[in-house]
Amino acid sequence: xxxxxxxxxxxxxxxxxxxxxxxxxxxxxxxxxxxxxxxxxxxxxxxxxxxxxxxxxxxxxxxxxxxxxxx
Numbered sequence: 785x786x787x788x789x790x791x792x793x794x795x796x797x798x799x800x801x802x803x804x805x806x807x808x809x810x811x812x813x814x815x816x817x818x819x820x821x822x823x824x825x826x827x828x829x830x831x832x833x834x835x836x837x838x839x840x841x842x843x844x845x846x847x848x849x850x851x852x853x854x855x
Contacts (some may be wrong), residue, residue: 809840813855820847827853 813822814834822842823830829852837845839855849855 809838809843811839811855812836813839813842815842815847821850822847822855823850824853824855827855829853 812825814825814827814830814836815822816830816834817832821829822837822839823834825834827850829850
């Protein structure tokens with residue numbers, strides 16, 4: 785019985801973790817017109833007309849996180 789309860793607990797924890805990871809991928813980040821990094825909207829390095837995309841899309845396009853704003 786104890787093993788069954790532990791298995792259920794593990795399943796719940798993994799399920800919640802997967803929801804959190806998916807929610808993170810849908811977060812909005814911003815791309816510059818010419819750079820290769822993604823940013824938060826208020827990043828000091830982000831100039832003129834940022835392009836809003838999901839984090840998942842930015843990663844799919846090969847962008848990496850800005851080291852200044854650390855989105």
